[in-house]
Amino acid sequence: MSSGFSIEQADDLARGFVPFPADRAAQYRKAGYWTDRPLDSILTDAAAAWPDRPAIIDAAQRYTFAELDAAADRAAGGLTRLGIGPGDRVLLQLPNSCQFAVALFGLLRAGAVPVMCLTGHRTAELGHFAEVSGAVALIVADRAGGFDYRDMAATLVAQHPTLRHVLVDGEPGPFVAWSSIRDGAGPPVHRGPADPDLPALLLVSGGTTGLPKLIARTHNDYVYNATACAQACRLTGDDAYLVALPAGHNFPLACPGLLGSMSVGAPTVFTDDPSPENAFALIDRYRITVTGLVNALAKVWAQACEWEPVLPTTLRFVQVGGSRMSPEEARFILERLTPGLSQIFGMAEGMLNFTRPGDPEDVVVHTQGRRMSVHDEMRVVDEDGHDVAPGEEGELLVRGPYTLNGYYRDDDANARAFSPDGFYRTGDRVRVFTAGARAGYVEVTGRIKDVIHRGGETVSATDLEDHLHTHPGIYAAAAVALPDPYLGEKICAAVVFRGRPITLAELNTFLDERGAAKHARPDVLTAVPSLPMTAVGKVDKKQLVARLV
Structure with missing residues (x-):
């Protein structure tokens, strides 16, 4: 059974994809960054080098690298027999578990392109x-976190005729059981060579204007992303990585995450419960040495070290990202949680900056790191x-060997998000130090895009406001960030009501019925008589936040 790309399949996948310019692609190959390997070769190579080492572990299952390699092959065969083949895009929305990894590699082996959805996404985003x-x-999954994904799937299938198949991990209801695809017998898939310059998978953006955008990551750039990050973090086969954040995020997937750990023969442990009690027990049981956390969760873990009976003593290195830490927060985490801290400032669009093992404490606590690659080009520009x-x-404007050149099938966004010479406008306000131990390191000083960083998720204020304005009882609304000691920022909806104010519970029920993402719902609802405006007629959010605070 073959899964090589036909010309038509390759053309369809490439439609709306913005490739790397030929001259820069040649530079990256010459530098050795791009090796023209398919993304799933990370597993192939690991299974050949360390077949009997544990590869992935969760509360119910574990696979060695050889077992995961064989499971991916079986899943690829089942997907191919179902009619899912090269270039087909597949929405992948599974919780943190071994089956997430099996499905990911099964799709890659079949030549399909996973769209890395988060478990908090609902019908609006998935549609x-x-x-x-x-x-x-x-x-x-069938159910997770009290939510029945099969009901959502039924709605999506009714609204989107291209969705021909729904595969359910668990009780399938009216759909196909993932286990029947994963474990089915049949001939192996013999894939033709994947085009390493085409998308391997599609990540989703944090959502800065409207609904999240799709980020095409090629085989070449994503293999480099994962392996170079593992090298910079000094990851080895003696490490063990804990996926405590949603696995579909770029951060726990490839920075270095699952893929980077696999590239050096280290096991990955999945958990969907990041509470200190559960996470510390896993860290102790599996001798976890490395993990990635958002700022809010890192602080909770550090505080919990005061009272939890089992402490995370094997941690040598914790990456913290999602929002900027203050020096005091960084020192608190270093003192309480881990002897090694890496501040990481990056994005699913590509560019990564992070502090390294061995960096002086002054650098670790006062900066958000330095560029991963010497070929990462950075510009800092005025208005x-x-x-x-x-x-x-x-x-900050960036381009480089693992940064996208355009969002997938979104010409309007690309016109706004990229400079004429191909630099991605990050929307982050930064300074790059020029002298001393901090030279070349980045400090994030603010942001330009209208977003809220809540517990590591980037929430588009514009998208939430679009939802709010559909409510018949709301005359005007603005979504703003308010400081929160645990989430970093919480979402506040400031609303001018037409009549009787509604409650926060009523509003979030309305947003749930609209299919808004779970993580993008207000934490605070404040009734206001009017919204302050700027001279050009826009909501003055700085003045609004000042009033609310």
Whole structure:
């Protein structure tokens, strides 16, 4: 059975994909960053080098590298027999578990392109992903976190005819059981060579304007992303990585995450319960040495070290990202939780900055790291797009061997998000230090895009406001970030009501019925008589936040 790409399949996948320019692609190959390997070769190589080592572990299962390799092959065969083949986009929405990894590699082996959905996404987001990508299938759990994904799947199938297949991990209801695809017998899949310059998978953006966008990551750039990050973090086969954040995120997937750990023969442990009690027990049981956390969760873990009976003593290195830490927060985590801390400032779009093992404490607590690759190009510009003086603040623009060149099938977003010479406008305000031990390191000083960083998730204020304005009882609304000691920022909806104010519970029920993402719902609802406006007629959010605080 073959899964090689036909010309038509390759053309369909490439439609709306913005490739790397030929001259830069040649530079990255010459530098040895790009090796023209398919993304799933990370597993193939690990199974050949360390067949009997544990590869993935969760509360119910474990696989060695050889067992995971064989399971991926079986899943690829089942997917191919079902009619899912090269270039087909498939929405992958599974919780943190071994089956997430089996499904991911099974799709890659079949030549399909996973769309890495988060478990908190609902019909609004998944419907958007299906429409933009032209996805033909959806893989979900039966239930997780009290939510029945089969009901959502039924709605999506009714609304999006391209979704021909729904595969359910667990009790399938009216759909196909994932176990029947994963464990089915049949001939092996013999895939033709994947085009390493085409998308291997589609990540989702944090959502800065409207619904999240799709980020095409190629085989070449994502293999480099994972392996270079593992090398920079000094990851070895003696380490063990804990996936405590949603596995579909770029951070726990490839920074270094699951893929980076696999590249050096280290096991990955999955958990869908990141509470200190559960996580510390897993860290102790499996001798976890490395994990990635958002700022809010890292602080909770550090505080819990005061009272938890089992402490995470094997941790040597914790990456913390999602929002900027203050020096005091960084020192607190170093003192309480781990002897090694890496601040990481990055994005699913590509560019990564992080502090390294061995960096001086002054650098670790006062910066958000330095670029991963010497070929990462960084510009810091003013409001007119002109480069600022060295060391001055401005918006960060980037391009490089693992940074996208355009969102997938979104010309309007690309016109806004990229400079004429191909630099991605991050929307983050930074300064790059020029002298001393911090030279070349980045400090994030603010942001330009209208987003809220809640517990590590980037929430589009515009998207939430669009939902709010559909409520018949709301005349005007603005979504703003308020400081929160645990979440970093919490979501506040400031609302001008038409009549009787509604409660926060009523509002979130309304947002749930609209299919808004779980993590994008307000924590605070405040009734206001009017919204302050700027001279050009826009909501003055700085003044609004000042009033609310």
